[in-house]
Amino acid sequence: MPQTFEQYRQEVLSDVKAAIQEKGCQPILFVGSGLSRRYFQGPSWIELLEWLALGCPAIERDFAYYKQLHDSLIDIGEEFAGHYHSWAWGKGKKEFPAELFKSEDRQVYIKHKTCEYFKSITPSSLDDPRLQPYRAEIQAIRKIHPHAIITTNYDTFTSTLFERYEPIIGQQVLRANFASVGELFKIHGCVTKLDSLVLTRRDYDEFNRKKKYLSAKLLTFFAEHPLVFLGYRAEDPNILAILSDIDEILSGHGELVPNLFFLEWMPGCESKVSLQRERVLVTEAGKMIRVRNIVADSFEWVYSAFACTPELEKVDPKMLRSILRRTYELVRCDIPNRPLEVDYEILEQAATMSGFLPSLYGISTLDDPAKFNANFPYTLTQIAKKLGFTHWSPANVLLAKIKGETGVDIKASDNCYHTAVKFGTVNENRYHKYSDKFVSLLRDVKEGKEYKIEISSPAKPKA
Numbered sequence: 386m387p388q389t390f391e392q393y394r395q396e397v398l399s400d401v402k403a404a405i406q407e408k409g410c411q412p413i414l415f416v417g418s419g420l421s422r423r424y425f426q427g428p429s430w431i432e433l434l435e436w437l438a439l440g441c442p443a444i445e446r447d448f449a450y451y452k453q454l455h456d457s458l459i460d461i462g463e464e465f466a467g468h469y470h471s472w473a474w475g476k477g478k479k480e481f482p483a484e485l486f487k488s489e490d491r492q493v494y495i496k497h498k499t500c501e502y503f504k505s506i507t508p509s510s511l512d513d514p515r516l517q518p519y520r521a522e523i524q525a526i527r528k529i530h531p532h533a534i535i536t537t538n539y540d541t542f543t544s545t546l547f548e549r550y551e552p553i554i555g556q557q558v559l560r561a562n563f564a565s566v567g568e569l570f571k572i573h574g575c576v577t578k579l580d581s582l583v584l585t586r587r588d589y590d591e592f593n594r595k596k597k598y599l600s601a602k603l604l605t606f607f608a609e610h611p612l613v614f615l616g617y618r619a620e621d622p623n624i625l626a627i628l629s630d631i632d633e634i635l636s637g638h639g640e641l642v643p644n645l646f647f648l649e650w651m652p653g654c655e656s657k658v659s660l661q662r663e664r665v666l667v668t669e670a671g672k673m674i675r676v677r678n679i680v681a682d683s684f685e686w687v688y689s690a691f692a693c694t695p696e697l698e699k700v701d702p703k704m705l706r707s708i709l710r711r712t713y714e715l716v717r718c719d720i721p722n723r724p725l726e727v728d729y730e731i732l733e734q735a736a737t738m739s740g741f742l743p744s745l746y747g748i749s750t751l752d753d754p755a756k757f758n759a760n761f762p763y764t765l766t767q768i769a770k771k772l773g774f775t776h777w778s779p780a781n782v783l784l785a786k787i788k789g790e791t792g793v794d795i796k797a798s799d800n801c802y803h804t805a806v807k808f809g810t811v812n813e814n815r816y817h818k819y820s821d822k823f824v825s826l827l828r829d830v831k832e833g834k835e836y837k838i839e840i841s842s843p844a845k846p847k848a
Contacts, residue, residue: 390655394686396662397679401690404611404644404677412529412611412646412691416536416543417623419616423650424523425508425515427540430458433499437465440498443472462495463586469495492585499539499584500576507540507576525688532566532610535603537573537623539582544569555581556595572599573623603627607645613691615648615684619666629669641675648687651680761804761818768824772831783827793838795823800840802826 405412421427428436431452438448444465451461473481473494485493508516516523527546534550536543544552550569555578573592574581583592606612617624647664654660664678681687763771769780788794795803802823806816829836 388658388660390657390660393660393662397677397687398690400643400662400677401611401646404646405691408609408611408644410610411532411693412613413606414529414531414534415612415614415617415624415627416534416538417614417616417618417621418538419618419650421507421538421540421542421616423616424519425506425513425542427503427506427538427542433502434458434461434465436502437469437495437498441465441469441472441495442476443468457586459586459589462584462588466492466495466585469498490580492587493579496579496582496584499582500579503540503576507542508545511545521685522683522688525685525692528692529688530693531613531691533568533570533606535570535572535606538571538616539574539576541576543571552577554578555583570599572596611644611646611691613646613648617647619647619649619664622669624666625669628666628674629672641677643677645676647676647678648684649678649680650682650684652682654680654682761820763819763821763824765817765819768819768827771824772828780827783830786830787826787836787838791838793840795838795840798840802840 418427418429422429434451435448438444438451444451451464455461455464470491473485478486481494481497485497511523523546531547534543534547544550547569550567552569552571552575554571555574571581573583576582583589614624641663647666651657660680661678663675665673665675667673679687764777765780765784766777769775769777772780772783774780784795796805796817799805801820803817803819806818826836826838
């Protein structure tokens with residue numbers, strides 16, 4: 386039955402919501418060259434090789450010749466690397482830095498030119514004029530706050546989009562040994578490290594030989610998170626290789642993999658009917674799997690569907706990454722190898738009590754905000770008005786009188802009269818709230834009645 390694009394969009398939003406609720410965590414983004422192409426006309430793999438062919442006089446034939454000669458673009462890259470090597474040691478020597486000629490790697494010359502090219506075309510900030518038409522999309526994708534990002538792109542644009550994420554480049558991926566959050570895995574290298582680029586047949590063979598750790602990490606990601614592929618074609622060999630690596634956990638009989646989303650740009654799709662929410666991908670091993678399919682002309686609404694909650698948006702991924710790294714080092718190295726005093730009672734509480742670990746890390750939670758607001762509903766200004774004053778200062782004078790007569794500073798702690806809620810990043814920033822019991826106490830003080838201070842634990846949710 387034909388459907389409108391709005392009906393299709395609502396069904397997609399429902400699919401995304403269900404996947405996020407089922408996994409209970411933020412998605413992993415897999416980013417391909419299509420993202421760079423959309424926002425600053427970055428090249429596809431073929432276009433990069435075409436540019437490299439034009440830039441080297443030793444490559445004498447048209448690119449079409451090499452495309453007919455080789456079955457794989459990887460093999461074209463391997464041949465071009467040889468031509469760049471010959472040119473660099475001949476008439477092109479002045480085109481390359483002197484230190485490259487001391488390298489033992491003959492492929493540094495093609496990689497140097499590749500890095501130069503990407504550095505020249507990639508926006509260095511989000512204020513770049515080329516990005517202005519996509520401002521809403523860029524703001525939306527940044528609000529996703531993905532658990533991690535994996536990209537095969539060489540350029541630095543993903544780092545510009547997610548500046549608080551730590552780049553893990555090339556072989557560093559194989560040596561990472563702590564829980565991953567807030568990380569940008571550049572599995573095919575980055576222009577910031579010339580020798581990390583995976584560009585030629587030799588590079589791909591070496592990458593495939595050493596990628597067991599990456600495959601294990603991908604298995605974990607696929608099992609525990611929603612996954613969003615953006616900037617890739619369905620037949621992209623990088624996608625098919627990734628799916629082949631993790632096919633142990635994929636459906637074996639063509640069933641839908643509900644947490645895997647493939648995002649496709651389709652101009653004019655809003656005027657089409659009967660858009661498909663699923664598509665079939667065929668892995669390198671010939672295995673067929675069904676995934677969620679999202680087509681869009683503008684990606685703002687898609688990115689917004691995966692956006693994190695407002696609470697998570699305030700969390701700094703760099704800080705979380707540092708906490709996890711330090712915790713990993715403490716458990717793995719410090720406790721076994723150093724003479725530390727370990728409070729095992731605290732560790733047991735952190736392991737068994739759901740609210741204790743956030744408190745240990747200095748993170749406060751409000752389990753029942755409605756109850757909290759009901760028990761401490763007043764500011765000092767509101768209390769002053771209830772006592773007949775026009776300004777908060779007379780109420781503050783009564784508060785000071787209590788301290789002078791009893792020695793008890795009610796605002797110095799959380800108690801049945803008062804609580805302070807921290808806000809912002811400065812320790813001194815607190816928002817003070819007061820209870821009905823405090824109103825009664827100040828009224829007695831104002832009227833000169835005898836009063837008694839009853840400091841007890843407030844009805845504030847525990848962290």
